[in-house]
Each structure stands twice: as C-alpha cells, then as structure tokens.
Amino acid sequence: MTEATPGRRGGRQLPTGDELRIWRDFIETTAALGSRLESRLQSDSSLSTGDYAVLLALTEAEGQAMRSSELAAHIGWERSRLSHHLGRMERRGLIRRQECATVPRGAEVLLTTAGAEAFKGATFPHLRAIRELFVDALTPDQIVAAGEIAAALRAQLDVLNRD
C-alpha cells in the first residue's frame, strides 16, 4: 500500500504515487458518477441537471418566479451561464421571462405549467437514481465520511480562493 519514499511529509511538494492514484480514481469516479446521473435524468425525463436545478429553485419560490440575479445566486451560477441556459429552456417552453415590475431592468423568470409538470415527473426517478448510484453504493459510515471529505475539500477551496 504505502511507498518507500523519504519521509518529510510536511515539506513535500508533490503527491506520492499512492496519493496520485487515489486522486485519479476519486476525481474520475466522481465525474463518471455525475455524468451517469445526468444521463439517467435525461432518459427518464428529458431534463439536464441544469434544467433540474432551475426548475427546483422556481418550484420552491413564491409565485413560482424569481428575478434572474436571485436565481443565479440561489443556485450558484454566473449570470451569463444562467442567461444562456434560460434561453434554451425558454425555447423548450419550460420557463418564461418577462420584465420585472418592481426592479427596473430586472428580468422575472416564471415557471410555466409545462415546466412544473416536467419537474414533477423528474423528481422521483432522479431521487431514486441518487439512491441507487450513491446511497446504495456506500455503507452508512462511508456516507458520513463522504460528507466530511466534501466539507474538508470545500474548506480548502474556500481558503485558496483568495489568490
């Protein structure tokens, strides 16, 4: 398992071979997991995970509507990304955009009935896929560990975000 490397863990610049193997396995597997879920969602409901995130936010919003900027902040997207995505969703009839009465130059994003139905139909298979691909794959201990690992990685990302 471990390697015959000189110690000095603190001063080392580069990952060891073991660490690198785990890194590759980890990042590739999580990426594969994400795209597998994406394709499950797609074939179950013709929605992407992006669509799902937008529809979820709108479904839970009061009046099933939000201003574009709020929506972007809520789901953690750049405005540009959201704008492109809303354009595609609008073409498919899942949402509508109209000028916002309260805020000047603001755009209100509305859930259409087609969008609400698409979301409703997607929820159950999506959650079931999460259970099958993630929850069922891991022991309860591993699920807890996964949460802690995610938290630690997130913390490090936040720390290094000051660059």
Next chain:
Amino acid sequence: MTEATPGRRGGRQLPTGDELRIWRDFIETTAALGSRLESRLQSDSSLSTGDYAVLLALTEAEGQAMRSSELAAHIGWERSRLSHHLGRMERRGLIRRQECATVPRGAEVLLTTAGAEAFKGATFPHLRAIRELFVDALTPDQIVAAGEIAAALRAQLDVLNRD
C-alpha cells in the same frame, strides 16, 4: 444529525434528507474541485485537463506516438470525442496526425516538440495543484477513505452498467 424517519432502511425507495444533503455537498464539491483544477492548469500552462491526458499518454508511449483508437482506449474516451479534441490540439500545434503505415485506414497521433514542451512545463504545477487542493485538504485517513469511497462508487457504476 439523523432524522426522525420510519426505519425500514432496506425497503426505502428514496434518500433521506440527510443523505440528500450529503449527496449534494459531495457532488457539487467534487465538481468544483475538478473545475478549479482545470482553471489552475489553464492559467499555469494554457492546457486543459483533456490536453494533459492526451499529452501524458503520448509522452509515455514508445516513439511518442499512438494510433488514435489505442489512445482513445488508453485514456477511456470515445473515438468521436478524441477526434474532435485532436483537431483542436493539432490546430494549436501540440500534436500531428498522419496515416499509419502498418494499419490500413489507421491514424497515427504524434507528439510535436511544442507538445512535449507544453507537457513538461505543465507537469509540476499540475501535481502541485493536486497536492494543494486534494492531498493537503484531507487527513491521511480521509485520503484512504476517499479511495475506498471511489472504489465503492465505481463498483456500483459497473454493476448498474448492465441496463
């Protein structure tokens, strides 16, 4: 931490709220980690992780060349994806393609000197980024756990791949 849900863990169809929170945290954080590494590599060396994978494979290949199909199999990409990517890399002078002498209708992918230098310059900062963003973020136990989690998720992906 835990929820006041009816037991019956075996028969449950959907993830609990706790499980769902961990899932979201996990998948979003790993995705963010991937894109952070992508942008580090980009700003350090003007390469994408795709470029890096291709250049790594070619660098380690005999004669710094491989047939397109072998290369695709080696890095686990679809042929179409590789073909598109090679087109972009060829435009940037990182690789060259020529007809393969031995295999009819085969395409040989060659590393150019520019490609070899780009890879050489990218390696160290890339490995350092992996250390900073992944290895340094976790305890040794967590790194081991991450490897086990990846293996378990991969196994489940493989099992469900018969559908």
Next chain:
DNA sequence: ACCTACCGGTTGACGTGTCAATGATGCTAA
C-alpha cells in the same frame, strides 16, 4: 465476383460552460 457487415475514423448538429464585450438604466459626484 458480389453483397454485406464491420471497423477506424471523421463530421455535423446541438447542448453546455467560460470569458470578454455590450447594451440599458439608475446613482453619484464635480
């Protein structure tokens, strides 16, 4: 010989993501 089926590789269409530039509109300070 001919038809077919496969194989290696490319291409086109489209969805998705980032970055930088562009409107459009209100706010503030000379």
Next chain:
DNA sequence: TTAGCATCATTGACACGTCAACCGGTAGGT
C-alpha cells in the same frame, strides 16, 4: 446638469462533450 460608474442582463466567440450519421476499406459468406 452631466460625466462617470455600478448594476442587471444579454450576446458572441470559443472550448468541450455526446449522439447519430457518414465514409472508405477490409473481410466473410454465398
């Protein structure tokens, strides 16, 4: 007042990924 300036949102250019269609050539069966 008006010259900036920030803010909300969109747009265009491009990289990347998937899917399905395509092309050219070889191999097998009849």
